Amino acid sequence: MDNYINKDYTIDNEQLARFAKAMGHPARITILQFLASMDSCYFGDIHNELPIAKATVSQHLKELKNAGLIQGEIETPKVKYCINRENWKKAQAFFDVFFKNCKEKTSCCH
Amino acid sequence: MDNYINKDYTIDNEQLARFAKAMGHPARITILQFLASMDSCYFGDIHNELPIAKATVSQHLKELKNAGLIQGEIETPKVKYCINRENWKKAQAFFDVFFKNCKEKTSCCH
DNA sequence: AAATTTGTTCGTATTTTTGCGAACTACGAA
DNA sequence: TTCGTAGTTCGCAAAAATACGAACAAATTT
Numbered sequence A, B: 001m002d003n004y005i006n007k008d009y010t011i012d013n014e015q016l017a018r019f020a021k022a023m024g025h026p027a028r029i030t031i032l033q034f035l036a037s038m039d040s041c042y043f044g045d046i047h048n049e050l051p052i053a054k055a056t057v058s059q060h061l062k063e064l065k066n067a068g069l070i071q072g073e074i075e076t077p078k079v080k081y082c083i084n085r086e087n088w089k090k091a092q093a094f095f096d097v098f099f100k101n102c103k104e105k106t107s108c109c110h
Numbered sequence C: 001a002a003a004t005t006t007g008t009t010c011g012t013a014t015t016t017t018t019g020c021g022a023a024c025t026a027c028g029a030a
Numbered sequence D: 001t002t003c004g005t006a007g008t009t010c011g012c013a014a015a016a017a018t019a020c021g022a023a024c025a026a027a028t029t030t
Helices: A011-022 A026-037 A043-049 A054-066 A085-100 B011-022 B026-037 B043-049 B054-066 B085-100
Strands: A070-075 A078-083 B070-075 B078-083
Touching: A011 A054, A011 A085, A011 B011, A011 B026, A026 A043, A026 A054, A026 A070, A026 A078, A026 B011, A026 B085, A043 A054, A043 A078, A054 A070, A085 B026, A085 B085, B011 B054, B011 B085, B026 B043, B026 B054, B026 B070, B026 B078, B043 B054, B043 B078, B054 B070
Parallel strands: none
Antiparallel strands: A070 A078, B070 B078
């Protein structure tokens, strides 16, 4: 019973869902992709990439930060964002395992 | 401009976000994992795995179907669900490329 | 000191998601 | 025909997500 937070879902499934949920919006995918490919990653640069208001960008960034996929540091008067590589790798591993575990041999619906 | 649906986000980013969103709930992750590992995959079997009402399970299944990750066929009086392998592989490829594209060399926030 | 730059936070509105029970459909069994 | 089984759909309620402008904070420039 150690894999369960509250007897509903396993911790791993909760974690994977959390990562997936954070990626579940095109703006956030775009942000992650941008950060993953660039050196300079100030808030303003990110905002320029997106067709949404800065308040909304800030909110999306906060969600990505809460999910652990990015991190930010103040470089007054700017804020520098970047990928959280440690958790990025964790997420990558989670998705990798998840997709690999689909058996080719199952007979359902074929 | 062919990569854009409506000049907001690229089609690929929209698609990846759609897959991610579908995976963004522990119940749906659990369903996908179950289907990916089992031969028998009737609605009832799925329902038994989850701590939620059948109406809710049905709704989650519909979302997964809309995202293209699963498919169902009627086997009266039951309904047999399974992974949509074609789209599963597409999703796998999308996530794979996405996570790989994080350059190790970027200097931001280090 | 006043103004500018760079983001965040607040308040609010709208939409979407999540969840459930009850009603319904479709079929086979009694 | 009536009943039971297996799921879906409907109607609703509560919560969360999305989005924005306005107000705010912190530092620098004028």
